[in-house]
Amino acid sequence: MSAVTLNPPATAPERKDRKPKLSGKHLTIRVLQYLALALYLIFLGFPLLWLISASMKSSGELNSLTANLIPQDFHFSNFSEALQKQGLVRSAGNSIFVAIATTILVIVVSLPGAYALARFKGKIRAAGTGWILVSQVFPVILIIIPLFLILKQVGLVDNLWGLILVYTTYTMPFALWMLQGYVQSIPVDLEEAGAMDGASRLKVLMGIVFPLLKPGIIATAMFSFVSAWNEFFFALVLIQSPENYTLPITLKMFVGGEGKVALGPLAAGAVLATIPSIIFFALLQRKLASGLMAGAVKG
Structure with a gap:
């Protein structure tokens, strides 16, 4: 009897987890989505940022016609005055x-x-x-x-x-x-x-x-x-x-x-x-x- 050689089963190629590549259209949509989300976050957070900025401005800067988000001089005394005068705590x-x-x-x-x-x-x-x-x-x-x-x-x-x-x-x-x-x-x-x-x-x-x-x-x-x-x-x-x-x-x-x-x-x-x-x-x-x-x- 002739010897029969058994060939080992072919191994399946190793699968590599690869992220699917986005086409140009899908990539544009994804960028627009993130841009819209960023604008929405800015829209929601801007009033709070402006309030924090105003809390550290002097009275002269607040009453001036110029409006800057970053105060010219930081006046943290506004917080102590708010806590002391009106019983805020x-x-x-x-x-x-x-x-x-x-x-x-x-x-x-x-x-x-x-x-x-x-x-x-x-x-x-x-x-x-x-x-x-x-x-x-x-x-x-x-x-x-x-x-x-x-x-x-x-x-x-x-x-x-x-x-x-x-x-x-x-x-x-x-x-x-x-x-x-x-x-x-x-x-x-x-x-x-x-x-x-x-x-x-x-x-x-x-x-x-x-x-x-x-x-x-x-x-x-x-x-x-x-x-x-x-x-x-x-x-x-x-x-x-x-x-x-x-x-x-x-x-x-x-x-x-x-x-x-x-x-x-x-x-x-x-x-x-x-x-x-x-x-x-x-x-x-x-x-x-x-x-x-x-x-x-x-x-």
Whole structure:
């Protein structure tokens, strides 16, 4: 018998991970996309850069006709003046307390309400949806006097808790509308599967629905915090004592009685007032991204 030689199987050529080359058309589109993104970032960030620049300029340079982004002389004394004269630190503490308390109350109250509006059908849902829509129609100026009289009768005028209740009520409709959309995006089949496994409704909500609602809760918390942090009109009417002033009211005090504005300290105070909200947004932004990924996996 003749020996049979077995040839080794031909090895497949090694594949090298190579990035696909972009054609001229696709490369142009990609460059235009990045250019548009850069212009958009400049558009968003330029007011903040100008505010920071104004906070380090002298009063003479601010009142001059020339407008330069880079100050001629850096005056950091505007920050110390803003912190010392108007009680900015105390007002920042009040604003942080009011904004955090408002955010917690809005989330705690609107979360079950949004679930009920999204899942239950009937007259209650129709009435709730109608209330959400109607509450966004009337301007604030129409309700401020009745609101002031009601809060005065219960002793909540010039009280931070009264301001928190007002902010919670004012923010609640939009928060309900936001969370309702997130609840509707969760398939009902997941809840039914949990119920078939013997889980109670509360366990289904805590173990299935609420974890998937994490991105919506964080987005609603961001909106509630920023709304309470920046609100001016309610605080102007309802808060009277300087020790209860929030940041927007304190920043108003940089405008003198004759209309003379301390532009440098006002800009410095505005820069300091933006720091807590930026930190809050930066902290929640990571949780928002992780919540979106977790929701995609669980869904």
